[in-house]
Amino acid sequence: MKKRILTRFTVIMFVIGLMTAMQYNTINEPDARDTRDVWEVRQELSREKQLHSQLLSEISTLDETLNKYDVDTNASPEQALRETAGELRNAAGLTETTGPGIEILVEPSMETVALGFEIEGISPDLLIRLVNEINRYNGLYVSIDDKRIINTTAIRDINGQTTVNAKPVEMPPFSIKIISESMEDSEKLYNHLLSSRILDDFYIDNLTLTVSAPKKDLIIEAYDEVIDTKYLQSTEEE
Template sequence: MKRNTHWKFTLILGIVGFVLALQYNSMNTTSTRDTRDLWAIRKELSNEKKIHSELLEEIREIDQTLASYTASPEANAAEVLQNTLDKLYKQAGFMPITGPGFVIEVAPSPESIAFGYDIEPVSSELLAWFINVINQHQGNELEIDGKRFTTLSWIRDVNGNLTVSGEIVSTPPFNIKVVSPTMEDSEKLYNLLLTTTIQDEFYLDDLVLSISEPTDRITLEGWTGGFENQFLKEQTKE
């Protein structure tokens, strides 16, 4: 009888100890704290405010377009529609554009030439990384080896050749042109490229980037890839 009582007492003590251990763990488990410093938080807040401002600007432009359609008589509706269409073509990169920017020459490194290394095309991964660096500042337009890069463009390695939207990019040297919304934006992007590690990444592939200083007028050609309309249909008057 004593042995049975002793066994029950031991079981109860074990259960009580287990519950106390769980409570102790829950009281001493602290939630993950945000360890970022004040400047990191301010920078993230600034980026969010910038995105918010850009969205408000887009909404304002759409409201102005709708107001133009509503206020314009039928005779001017076609002109308003054409202006809207031209603006969309420009945003999509179908039309030439001139603005402040700079030119980047992608060329083989002097060492690779001196040692007689074979000059390889730029890899699609490296070019994609470069474009991501450019896109850290919104509103920039690109032309890669005379080929306009737009939101409809893609980068691929095809049979060992770098292509942009199916067009082969020349083996270095070739130029990349960048146009920014303003001269101030162009200078900021220029300084970013001088301080980022992207130049080191190109150098690891035996390539160097020669970045010219920003100027007021850089011209990019329009995209010649065409546009396939799959869903919209023209409505004709009966």
């Protein structure tokens, strides 16, 4: 009888001890902490503020377009439609664009040429990173090796070769053109690229970026392919 009571007491104490240990670990287990430093948090905040500003700018532009369309429609519906279609074609990259911008020359590093190493093409990942860096600083219109970048552009590897819009990118050297909304935006992008870590990323791949000073009238060619609209559907007015 005593042995049975002792066994039960031992089991009960074991359960109590186990529950106490679990509760202690739960209380003292540290919460996952944000290990980013102040500078990284400030950079993230800056990116979010830039995105917010960009969205507000786009909303304002759309409101202005709607107001202009309402006014022009009352005066001349045909002219309003033509102007709207022209603006949409330009925004979609279907027309040649001229404006303030910069040009980037991508070429093999001097060490690669001097040592006689084989010159390799740019990787899709590196090219995508550069385009993302450009878009962060209001690069409105971009062309890579005379291939216009639009919303449906794909940068990928096809049979071991980097392609833009399914067309192969030439071996370096080749140029990248970027047009911004204003000279001020072009100068900001220019200064950012000169101090960006993307330069080191290119150098690791035996490539260098030479960024030209901002130009007032840079020309970017139009997108020369047919845009696939098979998934688009027209809306009907209620």
